[in-house]
Amino acid sequence: MQYRKLGKLEWQPSALGFGAMRLPTYDQDLDRINISATREMLEYAIENGVNYLDTAWPYHKGKSEEVIGEFLKEGYRDKIKLATKMPVWEVNEVKDFDHFFKEQLKKLQTEWIDCYLLHALNQKTWKKVYDLGVLDWCEKQKREGLIFSLGFSFHDQYPVFQQIIDAYGEWDFCQIQYNFMDIDYQAGKKGLQYAHAHDIGVIVMEPLRGGQLAKEPPSDISEIWKNSGSDLNHVDAALQWLWNQAEVGLVLSGMSNLDQVKDNIASADKSSINLLSDADLMVFEQVREAYLKRIAIPCTGCRYCLPCPQNIDIPAVFDIYNTGIIYEDIPKAGLFYNWLKPDNRADRCLACGECEEKCPQNIKIIDALQKAHKELTEGGKG
Numbered sequence: 001m002q003y004r005k006l007g008k009l010e011w012q013p014s015a016l017g018f019g020a021m022r023l024p025t026y027d028q029d030l031d032r033i034n035i036s037a038t039r040e041m042l043e044y045a046i047e048n049g050v051n052y053l054d055t056a057w058p059y060h061k062g063k064s065e066e067v068i069g070e071f072l073k074e075g076y077r078d079k080i081k082l083a084t085k086m087p088v089w090e091v092n093e094v095k096d097f098d099h100f101f102k103e104q105l106k107k108l109q110t111e112w113i114d115c116y117l118l119h120a121l122n123q124k125t126w127k128k129v130y131d132l133g134v135l136d137w138c139e140k141q142k143r144e145g146l147i148f149s150l151g152f153s154f155h156d157q158y159p160v161f162q163q164i165i166d167a168y169g170e171w172d173f174c175q176i177q178y179n180f181m182d183i184d185y186q187a188g189k190k191g192l193q194y195a196h197a198h199d200i201g202v203i204v205m206e207p208l209r210g211g212q213l214a215k216e217p218p219s220d221i222s223e224i225w226k227n228s229g230s231d232l233n234h235v236d237a238a239l240q241w242l243w244n245q246a247e248v249g250l251v252l253s254g255m256s257n258l259d260q261v262k263d264n265i266a267s268a269d270k271s272s273i274n275l276l277s278d279a280d281l282m283v284f285e286q287v288r289e290a291y292l293k294r295i296a297i298p299c300t301g302c303r304y305c306l307p308c309p310q311n312i313d314i315p316a317v318f319d320i321y322n323t324g325i326i327y328e329d330i331p332k333a334g335l336f337y338n339w340l341k342p343d344n345r346a347d348r349c350l351a352c353g354e355c356e357e358k359c360p361q362n363i364k365i366i367d368a369l370q371k372a373h374k375e376l377t378e379g380g381k382g
């Protein structure tokens with residue numbers, strides 16, 4: 001296993017971390033975790049040098065922390081750095097911090113958390129917990145030896161990321177979605193570099209875009225990989241692209257079977273900073289361009305079309321639809337579409353056309369909304 005540097009922390013994380021959000025389950029029931037398969041994966045990972053394990057309050061409907069706790073008590077607690085997260089969206093008053101944290105210690109059967117994160121911060125949740133004094137609360141837990149290092153995971157636009165970094169000089173690390181397709185998405189490469197410049201370690205989540213970059217790529221993209229002359233397969237390549245960058249502290253993958261654990265550990269073993277040549281990096285550019293060419297609706301997310309009098313979140317609908325088209329996975333996109341509030345979905349459109357007058361890309365928004373809704377609901381799973 002290769003070990004890397006994570007900001008100013010003294011210990012070194014393994015290049016690959018284990019994300020416990022996609023554990024094997026029975027019949028795709030999120031809360032029915034296959035415990036023996038999970039144990040086998042975790043044992044293999046730890047025996048082969050993985051030293052970072054990431055879970056959170058909501059994973060597997062609350063069961064991830066429990067299953068991890070049961071596993072760790074069998075002599076594994078001291079072999080890994082354990083990360084879990086405060087579910088900030090559930091917090092309404094100061095006493096909730098204690099409530100969630102105490103429950104987490106109980107579920108994880110541990111007396112301390114090595115890496116504690118404020119989970120999935122965005123502008124709204126950050127403001128809420130900041131005003132409730134979350135930083136004072138975290139510092140108290142640190143002083144009492146209950147939390148060893150403090151970070152946050154992030155899902156919002158770059159300016160919010162910068163604001164959160166700037167608001168507190170003592171962040172140890174942050175966790176961002178980053179992969180060769182999501183360079184300008186959320187915190188993105190700018191965020192990676194900004195955190196690194198402040199000596200804040202960066203943990204990458206969704207390195208394979210939650211699995212989208214691991215699926216067999218569409219034929220035009222397979223051709224690019226094949227013709228690249230590289231001996232890396234497309235999954236290995238996506239991971240190496242991350243480890244190639246000195247700013248990346250650790251890559252967290254949510255593996256869902258033992259073969260994936262073995263493959264990703266083998267990738268991590270041979271990883272290093274600046275492993276990829278300029279020619280290799282050009283191939284990623286070509287693959288990215290080929291994926292982006294597949295975009296069906298040329299929405300740039302500028303949001304000039306808003307507010308919609310019907311409250312439709314037009315850019316979100318188009319983003320979900322485009323993602324489904326790009327990665328040839330409309331069923332999964334349909335699932336995300338179902339998570340949008342009913343008030344924000346496309347079927348509320350009354351064809352008033354206000355949005356079309358404002359769209360700088362001249363998108364025929366009314367037709368596009370209708371098409372996206374039809375395909376996302378007819379091809380969607382949930």
Ligand SMILES: NC(=O)c1ccc[n+]([C@@H]2O[C@H](COP(=O)([O-])OP(=O)(O)OC[C@H]3O[C@@H](n4cnc5c(N)ncnc54)[C@H](OP(=O)(O)O)[C@@H]3O)[C@@H](O)[C@H]2O)c1
Binds near residue numbers: 055214
């Ligand atoms: N804090 C946050 O807000 C937040 C948000 C997201 C994730 N996370 C954390 O970050 C971790 C990593 O994110 P992620 O789970 O989205 O990681 P990811 O590595 O992008 O996606 C994991 C999925 O990729 C596929 N995969 C992984 N390795 C593979 C391999 N060698 N070959 C083929 N397919 C492979 C599997 O898909 P299939 O199951 O389809 O086979 C797996 O479920 C999570 O587990 C979680 O701990 C945190």
